Amino acid sequence: MYDNKHILNSLNNLELLYIENKYDFRKQVSDILEEHFTNVYNTQNADEAIDIFRTHKPKIVIIDIDDRRYDWVKTVTRIKDIKSNTKIILISKFDAHIMLMEAINLGVTKFLVKPATPTELSDAINFCIQQLQHENDIKIFNTYVYNIYNHDKSMLIMLKNGRPVVANHIFLNFFNVESVKEFNYKYPDLGEFFLHHEGYLFSQLNNYWLDNAKAHHNNLFHVQIKNKRGEPRHFLFKYHLISQEKAYAILSFDDVTELDLTKTLDTEKAHNESKTKLLEKDKENVYNLLELLQKSKVKVHVHNYYKGLTIVHDAEIIDVKENSITITTVYLQQKAIQIDKRAIITSPVLPYSIVCNKVVKIDYKKHTVELGDLEFSRTSPALRKTIRLSPNSKYSVSLFINNQRYKTDISIIDISIESVNLKFEDVPLNLKKNDKVTIDIIFNIDNKPLIINSEAIVLREAQEQHNSNVVFLLNLNINQKNHLLKYIKNRQVEIIKEFKNMKDKTL
CATH class of the missing domain: 2.40.10.10 (Trypsin-like serine proteases)
Incomplete structure (x- = not known):
């Protein structure tokens, strides 16, 4: 009856229960099946079938119905109650339409009408095996994902329509709850745990922190949360969109408390720390x-x-x-x-x-x-508040100290409408911070001279012998600022074109 060509090779550890009231036919089919399955149990009695199933829990059950008095619905129901994912093949010579509808409702995997050919039965068994293998693949995958999910260092929680539905062990342990259901019961709003801190996601008690995180889901946020012992912990928080399921999202919390970033983020506290300690x-x-x-x-x-x-x-x-x-x-x-x-x-x-x-x-x-x-x-x-650019080669610059021109070669490193950074061949070491000088600069725009004559203050002096730069704060009037701004804009366009047109060989 059973076509060997259609038997799958990978039937290791698969067991099958065959229920048939005709002994000779049952024995013949069972002998064939035993060549391919680890164990084949067969019986004609419904109660015995349930006892066998309860003891061995075979993954596939074949029920062959020849007698209308046989209550196959009761047998299928009891099997499914014991193990719901059991694959059941129903074979019957009676009214196919009525039985088929009832079989579907009970979760029967395949329904065959007698006389079923060996190929049809073989294909039905193969279909059951493929389903079992696919379910096993999913189980392995889910187990693997679950293990990663619960052994990840991050606290993870999945939301559905803004409501927590799944969380990993680290999250549950942090909030000292056994389940998400308990968490939702105790804490209607996760935001109530966030501590106020300037510049963090949660700067004040409000109901919009989640909306803010969702609107900026590409960003990371700083948050502070107290653990079950009342100790504040510092986390990097991210809202992960699930594009296929718009109602769902995953929140991740990475604990960075040990990095002691709170002091670093707080400018005043960071200022009070020694520079060496901060660098370390x-x-x-x-x-x-x-x-x-x-x-x-x-x-x-x-x-x-x-x-x-x-x-x-x-x-x-x-x-x-x-x-x-x-x-x-x-x-x-x-x-x-x-x-x-x-x-x-x-x-x-x-x-x-x-x-x-x-x-x-x-x-x-x-x-x-x-x-x-x-x-x-x-x-x-x-x-950076202002644009500082290096000028082109068409300029000249002079420095006057106490109304005396300083005689040395001077070049401009960069210039903005607020300051100019000058490089000296012979550094004027007598210049100190806040000293007042006069600077003359002549630029060229469209073959016309642009003259900048300005009082200036030493903003940053040459600190070391090999440092030949001095930064000056310019004191420009409105006309001078407008002229210099025009030059900077023109120069900016020149540099952009120059940069974009550079060839690889020039690098």
Whole structure:
């Protein structure tokens, strides 16, 4: 009866129960099935069938009905009550339509009408086996995901329509609850745990923290939450959208308390710490923070300067090593990094910008850059208020100290409408901070001279013998500012064109 060609090879540890009231037929089919299954149990009695099933729990049950008096509905129901995912094949010579509808309602896997051919029965068994294998694959996958989910260092919770529905063990343990149901009962709003801190996601008690996080789901946020012992812990928080299921979202909380970033984020506290101590903490914290940004797939901004022009694009961190990180970014930013020979990374979640002082490797084909020698910087290109550019070669500059022209070669490193950074061949070491001088600069715009004559104050003096730069704060009138602004705008366009038109061979 059973067609060997249709038997699957992978039937290890599969057991089958065959219920048939005709002994000779039952024995014949059972002998064939035993060649392919680990164990085949057969019986003609319904009660005995249930006892066998309860003891051995075979994954497939075949019920052959020849007698209308046989209560197959009761047998199927009792089997499904014991193990709901059991695969049941029903074979009957009676009214197919009525039985089929009832079989579907009871969860029967396959319904065959007598006389069923060996191929039909073989195909039905194969179908059951494929379902069992697929269910087993899903079980293995879910077990694996579950283990990761509960052994991940992050607190994770899934929301449905803003309401928690699933959470990992770390989350439940942090809030000292046994289940999400208990959490929802005790704490109607997760936001009630967030502690106020300026600049954090939760700065005051309100009902809009979740909306804010959802609206900025690409960002990381700082939050502070008290644990079950009442101790404040510092987390990096992210709202993860599930695009296929709009009603669902996952919240992740990465504990960064040990990084002691609260002091770093608080400017006043950071100011009171010794510089040496802060730098030591910086080296430890930079890579830890970048690992969290990589894990959360949060984009950062990469800044570079080309002749004073700021080049900035998004980037994604794809690898973090002990002494370097690798980012992926656009071609123009790669060019800017190679020219600048360093890069600055910023992100709203970082307490300060990160300066990468070493370019390890640039791969233009993969759009990747490996950067090393990383440290926090207390200044940020994002805070730059004015444009500072290097002028073209068509200019002249003179410095007057006490109405006397200082006789040395002077060049302009960069200039803005507020200040100018001058480089001296022979540094005027007698200049001190807040000293007043006069600066004359003649630029060329459209072959016409643009004259800037301004009083200036020493903003930053030459600190060391090898430092030949002095920064001056300009005191320009309205007309001079307008003229200089016009020059800076024209120069900005020149630099942009120059940068974009650069060929690879010039790098």
